[in-house]
Each structure stands twice: as C-alpha cells, then as structure tokens.
Amino acid sequence: MDIYHELGVKKIINGWGTITKVSGTLMDERVLDAMKEASKHYVLVEEVHAKAGKRIAELLDVEAACITSGAAAGIAITAAAAMTNGNKARVLQLPDTTGMADEALILKCHRTLYDQALPMTGIKVREVGTTSFADIEQIEQAISDKTAMFFFVAEAEPMRGSVDIKKIINVLNKYNLPVVVDAAAEIPATSNIKKYLKLGADMVIFSGGKEIRGPQASGLILGKKRWIEACNANCCPQYSIGRPMKIDKETIIGLVKAIELFVSKDYERQLHQWEEMSGKIASLLKNKGLAEIRTGYPTEPGIQPVNILRTYIKPLRKTAEKVFNELIELPTPIYSHLNGNELVINPQCLTVGEIEFMCQSILKVL
Numbered sequence: 001m002d003i004y005h006e007l008g009v010k011k012i013i014n015g016w017g018t019i020t021k022v023s024g025t026l027m028d029e030r031v032l033d034a035m036k037e038a039s040k041h042y043v044l045v046e047e048v049h050a051k052a053g054k055r056i057a058e059l060l061d062v063e064a065a066c067i068t069s070g071a072a073a074g075i076a077i078t079a080a081a082a083m084t085n086g087n088k089a090r091v092l093q094l095p096d097t098t099g100m101a102d103e104a105l106i107l108k109c110h111r112t113l114y115d116q117a118l119p120m121t122g123i124k125v126r127e128v129g130t131t132s133f134a135d136i137e138q139i140e141q142a143i144s145d146k147t148a149m150f151f152f153v154a155e156a157e158p159m160r161g162s163v164d165i166k167k168i169i170n171v172l173n174k175y176n177l178p179v180v181v182d183a184a185a186e187i188p189a190t191s192n193i194k195k196y197l198k199l200g201a202d203m204v205i206f207s208g209g210k211e212i213r214g215p216q217a218s219g220l221i222l223g224k225k226r227w228i229e230a231c232n233a234n235c236c237p238q239y240s241i242g243r244p245m246k247i248d249k250e251t252i253i254g255l256v257k258a259i260e261l262f263v264s265k266d267y268e269r270q271l272h273q274w275e276e277m278s279g280k281i282a283s284l285l286k287n288k289g290l291a292e293i294r295t296g297y298p299t300e301p302g303i304q305p306v307n308i309l310r311t312y313i314k315p316l317r318k319t320a321e322k323v324f325n326e327l328i329e330l331p332t333p334i335y336s337h338l339n340g341n342e343l344v345i346n347p348q349c350l351t352v353g354e355i356e357f358m359c360q361s362i363l364k365v366l
C-alpha cells in the first residue's frame, strides 16, 4: 500500500531544506512511536502542555518553554503575550486592543513573509529605519506608551539596515519592554538555542519541524518565566487568539521526544556527514561539461542554517531557472534552491541513498 500513490501525490526529493512547502523534515521512528503511544490515552491537554513545556525547558536548560503549533504561531502568541501580559480579560478581548499598548517595533529590513502573524493579533506593526539603514537612536525615538514589544528576526541580523541586538535589548530593557526574537530556522548551531536568551531577549521563537525534527506543525517559545506564562495564557487549549493554532497531545509528546533526541545528537558528526554528502554530490556532477560546480556556505542573508555545506550548480547550457523548473517537473521531482544563476543543493533533508539517483537526474536535465 502506498498512501501517496493512492491519492495521486508525487513523492519528491528534497534538496532544498526544512521548508514547509516541501514538508519540512522527516521524523525519527522513535518520535513517531512516542506519538502513537500518546494517542492511546485520554489526558488533560492543559496538563500535557504545561508539563511537556517544563520538561523541554529542562532538556534545553532554559528558564521556561511554551509549545506552539509552529514558529509562525509563536510570533502571534508572543505578540498576544506582550499586549495582554496574560491578563485573562485582555486575552479574551483580542484582537480588539482598546486600552492596551499595541505596537510592535520592527526594523524595516527585518520584515518577512511570516510577520503577518503579528497584525492578526490586533498588534500594529511599526517599522523603524529603511531597508539599508537604521540606528539605535531611531529605535529609542520610536518607543512610546503604545509600544508593546520589539520584534527581531535573527536571520536578518547580517542585513545592512540592522542594528546590534545587544543595543536593542539594552534600550527596550530601560523601558521594561520585551524583545522577541524569531530564530525559527537558526539550528544548527545548537548554541543558538540559548544565544539570544543569554543576550537578554525575553522570548525566542523556534520551529519544531525544522532541524529539531519534531512534528511539522510544532514550535517553541523559550524565555523568561513571566513571559512564558503570558504566552501560555494566549495559547491552546485556553480560549484566546492562540486557540485556532491548536496543538494536540500527539504533537506535544512527539516534540518532547524529538528534543530528547536533539540534545543528545552529535552535531559535529552530523555536520561532517553533510560535508561528505555535499562533496559526493559535487564530485558526481563535476567535469561533465554541463555545469560549473562548487561547494560552499550560504552568504546571502535570509538563508538558514548557514553552517551546512551546500553544492552550487551553475548550468552552462541552460539558465538555472530553466533547470530548476525542469527538475520539479520530473516524475520524481527534485527540489533545490534557486539563487541567481546557480542552483543550490542543501543536504539537510537528503539521505545518502538518494544522492546517486538525484545526481543522475540533474545531469540529464543539465
């Protein structure tokens, strides 16, 4: 039985990465076993949510954790937490923000396609600076009694118009306002789990369905106890703005198991394996007169994680765009990342066994 075949759905080769469009990552069997086990009993969702959050905080060695249905849900829930402080009447009032400080400050160059999750809570997004410039004085100038939070996107840190997060935290602290960091795809390095908390950020958002390799529809907010309590007040199963971003017991338990495996994983070895895979891909594609091949790390901001070695393919006979489009039209479609006149293959979601077949298909299209 092949469940996808029955539906007429194609199975693809994911040389792109932990991108939701291509279904993120695959879960370890042990995560799936834990989810199956969780599915066999009735429990109080609120209790599982709270106790699993506590367990995850212990495993990651952070103050507190709130489990969400993804990093984008985390963006909405942190905004709701910042506006309501967890006050129940306010929680129920959203997205009507009457009587609340309801502005989220964000650097203009930190805008992403995910931050639509901010205004859906009722919060108003207020941009600071231009795409190529901003400074800490402009940020301080923008703070008023309407300010509820600062929203910082980790992957936009290297942008020209960004500002040092330490300076931002210092200024926001002065006004007793929380700094939220969207670090959804910043793993590896595993040290990034604590990096922003150590710098003093109040809430840091991660995807559970990216390198943590938990259920696709899971995520985490890590942070200070008082803010995580405010997040929980705005989260399923509470009636709140977070209620439509529901998370079931199987997903919660799956995420706990994934994090257990994640913290005991040897990432030095894993990074080395990815290097070997990219080396193998490069050697299979090289010297065929069809493309210029190199390996390297991404340098353009917004491409995460940065420390996984990729293979870059510059086609010589067709445009990269044409090759990209032909690859996704194959009977077994191959997804890569299109970057200017190069295709980029990220080994993060590939298996060693797929490499030969993938490279043969790429050579045919080239």
Ligand SMILES: *Cc1c(COP(=O)(O)O)cnc(C)c1O
Pocket (backbone or CB within 6 Å): 020, 069, 070, 071, 072, 073, 112, 114, 153, 155, 182, 183, 184, 185, 206, 207, 208, 209, 218, 219
């Ligand atoms: C992937 C990503 C998200 C969304 O994460 P989900 O877990 O899929 O909701 C949000 N922000 C950034 C920067 C991301 O890379």
